[in-house]
Amino acid sequence: MTIHRGLNGVVVDRTAISHVDPDTNSLTYRGYPVQELVERCSFEQVAHLIWYGELPDLSQLQRFKAVERANRVLPRSLIDVLGRMPLSCHPMDVLRTAVSQIGADDPGEDANDPADHLAKAANLFAKLPTVVAVEQRRRRGLDPIPPDPSLNFAENFLHMATGRRPDAETTRAFETSLILYAEHGFNASTFTARVVTSTLSDMYSAVIAAIGALKGPLHGGANEAVLHMMEDIGDPSQVSTWLQEALDHRKLIMGFGHRVYKRGDSRVPIMRDALWRLAARHGDGARLTGIYTILAEHMLTQKNLHPNLDYPAGPAYHLMGLDTEIFTPVFVMSRITGWTAHIIEQSAGNALIRPLGHYDGSPQRTVPAPHSPS
């Protein structure tokens, strides 16, 4: 019997949402290369593409944007629950709780026709940025900034989170990250969402489980861990010593390696360029890009490992003025599009996901006779 630990290399189903091809180092959403989508589309257009299979025409895009803008405000019940969360918990816990509350408030929670699913996905897509921004400000002891319907998805989030109207360069860099993070095949969190969906559970439960899977540092939690690592290194001159010490202790270097891409992550060059443009205008930029470059060179020569998307995204978010703890929640704001598209796809052609495990525990034995009462 062959055991595929970690399901490494196992093809478990078909999908028409995205194609990750490590041989040609390419990633396409519904057939379109992500590089072209970043160059020519807004995040809202890409979200439409991921859900509906096609880029929107003008009137579809206007409707899509209107729904997103109309759904950004959080209901009182949700604001109350989130305000009671301890400040000691991670913002991913807050986000998970938010989705749970939104689901509990939805009388149609269990409705799972494609139209019901799309309406729920659109609602989560609109509300999660407000939750993340409110949470960043709550941690800073600041009042929330209400959503602004005159701003697009990316601008509105940056404004709500930082209190500043972002300039075009920052907005574009942020939108680039959102487009690149949106979807990536049967990654651990998406697969988790599909497993939950395969039991005919509801969309909110699947999304909550996916948030839990994304939180881990081997997956989405790595963008936060990358920034912590760079702060720990401190200065480009320290990279070599820091890395040697980390490798001597067999530590994982955050933001490097990937289960599918073994010769480099197709999304990194475009996000790296965005990071470089931000860094050129920021006081701390040269330090971060210095660490970035030297560490990447050492990792390639010493470990033959390439950076993944989390490596440039972490420092880029830092330079945008986002707090490190909300980097992975920002990933959720984007990946919610991919997760929900997969939930819809799984529902449409469902097969219960239930693999087997090879038993290697104790051979069968007899339960000892009970001791007689003394």
Ligand SMILES: CC(=O)SCCNC(=O)CCNC(=O)[C@H](O)C(C)(C)COP(=O)(O)OP(=O)(O)OC[C@H]1O[C@@H](n2cnc3c(N)ncnc32)[C@H](O)[C@@H]1OP(=O)(O)O
């Ligand atoms: C958006 C995303 O989720 S992208 C992934 C984000 N995660 C990270 O950046 C965390 C750091 N990276 C890792 O832990 C891994 O590279 C993963 C989890 C992403 C991929 O893991 P796998 O596909 O299982 O890689 P695998 O374990 O086969 O790695 C092969 C070897 O390289 C080593 N390796 C892989 N990544 C790293 C790393 N970042 N640092 C140090 N060594 C590493 C492994 O320890 C292993 O060594 P071994 O053969 O001596 O045991």
Ligand SMILES: O=C([O-])CC(=O)C(=O)O
């Ligand atoms: O695909 C994976 O294994 C991890 C992931 O979600 C990504 O790289 O975006």
